[in-house]
Amino acid sequence: MLSDGRESGALAAVANRRSHSQVTAEAPTRAELLPLVAAAARAADHAALRPWRLIEVRGEARDRLGEALVTASACTGEEAAKLRLKPLRAPLLIAIVACRRDSSPVQVWEQDAAAVGVAHLLSLLLTDAGWGVMWRTGPLVRTEAVRLVHRLERSEELLGWLYVGGVPADCTAGNRAVVNPANHLSVL
Template sequence: MPDLLDTVNHRRSHSKVTGQAPSHAELLPLVAVAARVADHGALRPWRLIELRGDARRRLGEAMVEAAGLNGAEAARLAAKPLRAELLIAVVASRRESDTVAVWEQDAVAAGVAHMLSLLLAAQGWGVMWRSGALARTQPVNETHGLAASEELLGWLYVGGIPADAKPGVRSPIDPTDFLSALEETVTERITI
């Protein structure tokens, strides 16, 4: 377990990556492992979409359309999906269920994305999860072919780690600030 703790402890987001990217075949076993996240009802309410090559340009065009930009601002926005050779769209693909709430299904999709980002990092890839208001727009959703029951949670930008990448700096936490025990005594309820 120390290797796992060390890997996760040193994970960082890479806003800049090189032009290298894992192949589809290299992604498949990582996705299979990421699918092991807790999933109430085993609904698998998620899917992933690879964007490579021209698909990234089409995403940029959809973002420009959604933002209603033109000129230099449009060109800057259109170039954003080109910052990595591989984008992995993370889609919450909600299922009909009487027992599993929508928020819980979205949490599973987010869990898969985070697990995949950890697995990619452990394999030596640079990863950055990007989202934003444009992910929820009609032109972007149409570009991804989303169904009415689906919502785009963002993209994992994946590539090689540049040789000059600096280690991530994140302030450590005091875990006692975030982990507590339920009080053993029952407190009195105030009734109205």
């Protein structure tokens, strides 16, 4: 809330944020993504290491990711068929990669936190631009087959994907229950 009683754009964007588990086939172009990534890069980042990178996963790359998920899970039949389709739930997946620098005096957890901050800001910016977004993870994120399909370096860890697409016209997803902030903000 601003001192004059109005909600700021940032407060409104955060207060109205929600995950969209279903999206349409539209997705932002690379040209539309670039300024959003530039803005998200303003996230807190100890020593300005930029210990993160993002990978666009579109088109047939989503099929390759589906195959990697099946390989990593070792499942077969109907279970494999369902798993193979998971990356096709959105036209654009943005892989969030923490690029850890062990030689830095900045702790690895702080580097991961910077990557998470970029991902969260990017999800807010995408939502504010009118896109549906959901951050997905799961037990297969850090498997070798999934690492290989993303061409990760040894010092990198996949933190999950932002699934991005258009917001369906009949979207009825509700917002999360509002928390009582007093239960989560203490005084020392």
